[in-house]
Amino acid sequence: MKRIRATVLVAAAAALLLSACGTTETPAAGPAGSDTPSSGPITITDARGKPVTLKAPATRVVGLEWGEVEILVGLGVMPVGVADTKGYATWVTAAPLDPSVKDVGTRGEASVDSIVALQPDLVVMENDSSAALIPQLEKFVPVLVAKGSDAADNIGRMRSDVNMIATATGKTAEAQKLFADFDAAIAEGKKKIADAGAAGQQFVVADGWKQGSTISIRTFGQGSLISQLGIQLGLKNAWTGETDKEWGLGQTDVEGLTVLKGQDLHFFYNASDGDDVFADGLAKNAIWKSLTFVQQKKLHRMPNGIWTFGGPLSAKQYIDQFVKVYAG
Incomplete structure (x- = not known):
């Protein structure tokens, strides 16, 4: 089987061999920002603890990890660019991409030039194998970093990531629908x-x-x-x-x-x-x-x-x- 996540996960697992439970009862608190869609500037605090300010809710979004891409599509935001669209189509059927979505490289080595050429108003990613891209991208476009996983409370973490991305894209009502369907x-x-x-x-x-x-x-x-x-x-x-x-x-x-x-x-x-x-x-x-x-x-x-x-x-x-x- 081909490795389906970045090599860092294998290394982490191997290191642990050498060297908690989530809940759906109470939704995790969302990130800093308005609970209702806004047409003006918004500020969201991402998984780095960094405030990310947007002139308005993002509509042209690039996603560099498939979990966050699925969230975007589930919220009704079709990304303009995604890392490894072919791989996404193989592994993620819950939220298909439109044929118009551009491939911007691999998840581990996305192309800054390809991303910037799409003129996005937001890039959503995780702070793992692509961390070196963040300062390069932030010269051109706001970057929102999701946590992606937390074994201490992964369902609560998933809720928090959804809330954060929903706030950044003005899709908080859609997020509540996702949660309602999931809880049901x-x-x-x-x-x-x-x-x-x-x-x-x-x-x-x-x-x-x-x-x-x-x-x-x-x-x-x-x-x-x-x-x-x-x-x-x-x-x-x-x-x-x-x-x-x-x-x-x-x-x-x-x-x-x-x-x-x-x-x-x-x-x-x-x-x-x-x-x-x-x-x-x-x-x-x-x-x-x-x-x-x-x-x-x-x-x-x-x-x-x-x-x-x-x-x-x-x-x-x-x-x-x-x-x-x-x-x-």
Whole structure:
């Protein structure tokens, strides 16, 4: 499987191997700025703690990370430019892009020239692998930095990112609609799972990739966004290994999965790029075949195009899949 986030995530997970829960009950407070759309200047404090001032709500926006791009589209703001539009189309189906959206390079190395040529009034990004771009871009256009993930409270963090972007684009009413639909999906899904007698049942979410003959597995721990969705639905994440504090991600191999042997759980994974290491790369692996969830055929490849690091729309797609498995 191709790496679907910046290399820094793998490094962070590996470092942790060597060396909390979110809620949907109370919406996180929005960023500094008006609660209602404005036609005049607005100031928003972004994830850096930096005030970002716009002459008016942004309408020509460039997005450099797919989670924030999905949020923009979900709010009704079609970006004029996106990093790696082809990759976005592969991994994110919840909020499709118009054909008119221009590709501005990769997420790790977006083109400043391509971005500036689009004459945006705002660039939305995360402060990770693209951090070096920020001072270059700020010479030409305001830059709004979203947090992107926080394993201490990833659902609350998602709400905060949505509120911030909605304030910057004058789409606060649309944000409340996104939240209402998301909260309803959680409540309805939790009831269906409980009614099916599946409350408290276990799950594990992972993805994997192959380098040479080595298969690496990335596990989604308690604080990852996907895990928090399952927990909110009344399920239990069976993976308790070490993870990084930002994304809630861990790293292991097939031998590391033996801690799950004998446990009653469903195993979910994503392989939207077609590189399915679980069905193909491990098909003849004796350790893999000995795992209880493999023997019980409780292995679920998620539908292609559900972005694991997305916003409310991708989150609803994951909720639907959990409900389908546990209450279908």
